[in-house]
Amino acid sequence: MTRRLTVDMLTRVEGHGGVEVVLDGDEVKDVKFNIFEGPRFFESIIKTVNYEKIPDMTRRICAICTASHSLASIGAIENAFGVENTPQTELLRDLLIHGEMIESHALHVYMLALPDFLGYPDAIAMSADHIDAVKNALALKKTGNMIHTTLSGREVHGMNERVGGFSKIPTEEELTKVKKMLEKVQPAAELAVELFKGFDLPAYNESDNVLMAIDPGERFGYLGTHVLVSGGERHPQEDYMKLTNEKVYRHSYAKHSSYNGGPIMVGALPRVHLSHDKLTGTARELYKEHSDMVDPRNTLSNNFCQALELAHDVERGVETIDALLSDGLEEEGLAEFEAHEGRGINAVEAPRGLLYHDYSFDEDGCITKANIITPTAQNAANIEKDIRVIAVNHVGEDAELMNDIEVMIRAYDPCISCSVHLVRLR
Amino acid sequence: MKPRVGIFSLTGCAGDQLQILNMEDELLDLVSHIHIVDFQEGSSHKEEGPIDVAFVEGSVSTETDLKHLKEIRERSKILIAFGNCAVEGGIQAMRNKEGSIDGRLKDVYGVETGFFDAKLSKPLSEYVEVDLNIPGCPVEKEETLRAITSLLHGDLPPSFTYPVCVECKLNEYPCVIVESGKPCLGPVIRAGCDARCPGLGLDCIGCRGPVDSASGFAAEFSMLLEKGYSKEYILNRLRVFSGEVKEGFLGGEEL
Numbered sequence: 001m002t003r004r005l006t007v008d009m010l011t012r013v014e015g016h017g018g019v020e021v022v023l024d025g026d027e028v029k030d031v032k033f034n035i036f037e038g039p040r041f042f043e044s045i046i047k048t049v050n051y052e053k054i055p056d057m058t059r060r061i062c063a064i065c066t067a068s069h070s071l072a073s074i075g076a077i078e079n080a081f082g083v084e085n086t087p088q089t090e091l092l093r094d095l096l097i098h099g100e101m102i103e104s105h106a107l108h109v110y111m112l113a114l115p116d117f118l119g120y121p122d123a124i125a126m127s128a129d130h131i132d133a134v135k136n137a138l139a140l141k142k143t144g145n146m147i148h149t150t151l152s153g154r155e156v157h158g159m160n161e162r163v164g165g166f167s168k169i170p171t172e173e174e175l176t177k178v179k180k181m182l183e184k185v186q187p188a189a190e191l192a193v194e195l196f197k198g199f200d201l202p203a204y205n206e207s208d209n210v211l212m213a214i215d216p217g218e219r220f221g222y223l224g225t226h227v228l229v230s231g232g233e234r235h236p237q238e239d240y241m242k243l244t245n246e247k248v249y250r251h252s253y254a255k256h257s258s259y260n261g262g263p264i265m266v267g268a269l270p271r272v273h274l275s276h277d278k279l280t281g282t283a284r285e286l287y288k289e290h291s292d293m294v295d296p297r298n299t300l301s302n303n304f305c306q307a308l309e310l311a312h313d314v315e316r317g318v319e320t321i322d323a324l325l326s327d328g329l330e331e332e333g334l335a336e337f338e339a340h341e342g343r344g345i346n347a348v349e350a351p352r353g354l355l356y357h358d359y360s361f362d363e364d365g366c367i368t369k370a371n372i373i374t375p376t377a378q379n380a381a382n383i384e385k386d387i388r389v390i391a392v393n394h395v396g397e398d399a400e401l402m403n404d405i406e407v408m409i410r411a412y413d414p415c416i417s418c419s420v421h422l423v424r425l426r
Numbered sequence: 427m428k429p430r431v432g433i434f435s436l437t438g439c440a441g442d443q444l445q446i447l448n449m450e451d452e453l454l455d456l457v458s459h460i461h462i463v464d465f466q467e468g469s470s471h472k473e474e475g476p477i478d479v480a481f482v483e484g485s486v487s488t489e490t491d492l493k494h495l496k497e498i499r500e501r502s503k504i505l506i507a508f509g510n511c512a513v514e515g516g517i518q519a520m521r522n523k524e525g526s527i528d529g530r531l532k533d534v535y536g537v538e539t540g541f542f543d544a545k546l547s548k549p550l551s552e553y554v555e556v557d558l559n560i561p562g563c564p565v566e567k568e569e570t571l572r573a574i575t576s577l578l579h580g581d582l583p584p585s586f587t588y589p590v591c592v593e594c595k596l597n598e599y600p601c602v603i604v605e606s607g608k609p610c611l612g613p614v615i616r617a618g619c620d621a622r623c624p625g626l627g628l629d630c631i632g633c634r635g636p637v638d639s640a641s642g643f644a645a646e647f648s649m650l651l652e653k654g655y656s657k658e659y660i661l662n663r664l665r666v667f668s669g670e671v672k673e674g675f676l677g678g679e680e681l
Contacts, residue, residue: 011470014440038437038487039544040518041530049662056631057666060517063441063564107447111468122469124457134454142450153626155448156441156564157633160626168626417440 002029005398007406012112012122014064015416019405021391023398031387033380033409037417043370051077051339051365056159058357058372062418063156064107067100067148068350069357070161071223076357077163080344081365083337088330089165092151095320096161097222097348098313099147102140102189103155104351105268105306105313108413109192110137113303116407117199133195136188140310143181147317150174164335172329179321182314189314190282192307197290201298204393205386205408209296210262211270212243212378214349220271220278220312222349228274229259230296237347240356244373256381257373263381266353267412268305269296283312299386302411306351339365350375352413374418383409429478429578432464434498436484436491437547438516441564442509443467443483449567456571459578477502479577485511485518486553489543499554504577507550508570510563510667514635517563519547519669549670558582561616563633563667569618586618589637590630594621602629609650609663614642632667 007019016037022030046057054077059070071093078085110133111123120126127134145155150170152158160167215226215234227235227243235243243264244257257264272279273296276287286308287294293304343360353375360369387405394401433443447468449456463473480502486492499505507513515522521530527546550556560573569583576583590612594601602608602624610629612621616637623630636643643664650660 009466011466011472012468014467016435016466036488036490038485038491038518038547039531040437040487040516040547041521041533042518044530044533045518045520048658050659053631053663053666057517060439060441060563063439063444066439066441111447115470121471122465124454124462124469125471127454138450138453141448145448145450153622155567156444159623159628159631162628167628417438 005402007402010406010409012115013410013414013416015414017414017416019387019402019409021387023391028388028391031384031391033383033387035416043372046367046370048366051163051361054359054367055163060157061372062415064104065100065350065352065355065415065418066157067096067152068348068355071097072346072348072355072357074161074163075346075348076344076359078344079346080342080359080361081337081339083164083335085165085335086332088324088327088332091320091324092166093161094221094223095147095317096151098317098320099144099151101222101309101313101351103144103148105310106137106140106144109196109303109306109310110134113410114195116410136191140185140188143185146178146181150178162334164337165332169329169331172325175321175324179318182317186314189310190286192310193286193290196304196307197293201293201295201300204390204404205300206297207385207389209265209299209382210259211273211296212264212266212354213270213274214347214354216275216278218278219280220275220283227347227354230274237356238345240345240347240358240373244356244378257378258381263385264378265299265382266375266378267302268309269294269299269302270353271349272305272308279312281315283308283315286311300408300411302413306413352376352415353378374415376414376416376418379412379414383412428459428461430463430476431460432477432480432498432502433462434464434480434482435467436482436495437487437518438484438509438511440467440483445564445567445570449571452571456574479504479506481506481508482550483508483512485516485547485549487518487545487547489545492553495550495554504557505554506558506560507556508560509565510561510633510635512550513559513561514668515547515549515670517666520665522546522669559585561634562618566618586616587638588617589613589642590615590617590619590621593617594624597621597625599624602627607653609653609655611646611663614646632664636668
């Protein structure tokens with residue numbers, strides 16, 4: 001007799017999704033990662049809008065990855081029009097994306113994922129027995145948000161980073177204040193690594209994964225122009241359509257990605273696995289000590305990798321501020337350029353993985369065509385693969401199976417509301 | 427007894443409930459004063475039964491959203507439309523007056539009607555009675571905290587009835603329309619943000635939605651036309667966070 005097991009609504013994830021597993025005895029008949037977030041049609045509504053206001057709109061695809069969307073969007077526009085940025089702009093953008101990682105990872109690692117491993121329904125309940133963990137989370141989150149507020153104008157949906165630079169350059173005092181906060185929360189970031197190194201990676205979640213992440217260049221980071229794929233491949237970001245071949249499914253407003261016919265994974269695990277040799281300082285030491293926690297065959301490693309990235313992000317933030325302060329801050333205005341007909345593609349790492357924006361413009365610089373591919377859309381097929389893997393390996397109660405599946409999905413840090421306004425079908 | 431509070435989301439980016447989590451300094455204190463019965467993004471704990479105050483973010487964009495909203499309304503004494511999507515329909519309502527939902531489904535997903543349960547994005551007030559609006563994309567943390575404090579004391583908080591221009595003048599920022607010719611929406615958008623964008627040298631993009639008084643829109647429209655912006659450009663600007671505003675608001679233009 002077949003039985004249908006479901007998680008109607010995933011909790012402690014961003015957006016609305018569920019799970020369905022159909023079993024016949026021990027045999028797995030079908031699995032689905034359902035997404036029932038409403039569609040918002042971003043690629044359609046931004047048509048005819050002038051490039052200057054596009055990042056203000058597309059950053060609203062997601063609240064928790066708002067700066068990732070804004071930087072992906074700004075980069076695509078700059079690539080279309082050939083905009084050259086100053087070293088100061090590059091440093092400020094690097095600081096902003098690291099701030100976003102701190103804010104997002106602190107929320108996910110400590111407040112959404114950790115309760116699974118300590119046995120609580122949420123961070124508030126967890127705070128009764130683990131108040132230090134929750135206070136660490138809040139201090140880290142606040143620091144990430146402080147970077148957002150200082151550089152972008154506010155925590156969610158800022159506005160100060162623009163095509164060609166920043167509208168207003170932060171003052172020396174403001175950046176020094178951020179630096180002090182970063183130095184203060186360094187132990188909180190390292191504690192996240194300490195906590196997660198203690199949770200074993202269960203064998204029931206092991207399978208082959210094709211990992212993809214941005215090539216950050218010389219040092220570990222989240223901006224770049226090429227994409228790395230496990231197995232040693234390296235592709236220019238312009239080849240993204242090939243890397244994320246998408247298909248529409250009836251049970252999901254999110255299209256599912258594939259590469260060479262199989263699912264792919266993006267996120268912290270791919271970033272750390274593919275570029276760990278580029279880590280520096282404390283994060284490098286922590287990686288060496290706990291490299292067994294970075295298992296490319298076990299997607300639950302993603303939690304540990306986010307914790308490791310937190311240690312990197314905080315230290316890197318301090319370095320970037322030091323570089324900005326020693327160079328001296330300058331109100332340099334926005335780069336000059338002319339809008340024209342053309343197309344621009346840009347990839348950045350959002351907290352939960354690779355994000356692509358692709359725009360075409362008419363001669364006035366208004367959008368004629370847009371394509372946006374979010375990390376959770378890319379992960380959707382891999383999440384379904386993992387649901388199947390866990391269901392096949394599972395022995396024991398059904399309720400336990402569904403719980404293990406939910407913990408696995410949460411480890412991807414899915415951003416479901418992001419995932420629903422995806423690519424156009426050609 | 428602590429008031430029973432639910433935090434719900436329909437279609438949107440979840441940025442308004444994120445603003446609650448962004449109250450890092452106040453969060454632990456805040457949750458000690460309320461009893462949270464539903465907060466899908468933050469907790470796996472969920473209770474049935476009546477709700478004293480429901481915060482609902484996101485717009486109604488699917489049949490599922492509508493069903494969910496009606497259930498929440500039935501359970502709740504006070505229902506708050508939380509953020510621009512809930513108050514105005516959000517950025518996804520921008521093209522409500524142009525084209526059809528089927529056209530957009532075809533455009534983005536390449537499929538015909540009947541495939542999904544999508545609807546035109548509408549504010550909560552289209553379907554249920556709303557007791558309080560907290561506007562913004564996203565909502566302001568301070569305004570939200572003030573609202574919660576008022577509600578804990580049994581009051582409804584005051585709302586902003588004047589435009590962003592007032593706060594801009596109070597801050598003595600240079601006018602971005604007059605000084606740099608930027609298409610600022612400050613004259614017709616609800617205050618409460620302390621004129622953040624003009625403070626950064628940027629034009630207001632309207633994320634708090636239109637002020638209650640409609641009279642400014644026609645003037646804004648003709649002023650921007652005079653500055654040399656095209657009709658399509660101005661409409662694209664005014665509609666981003668106000669897709670559902672009534673025809674007359676936009677200078678009586680046929681749209």
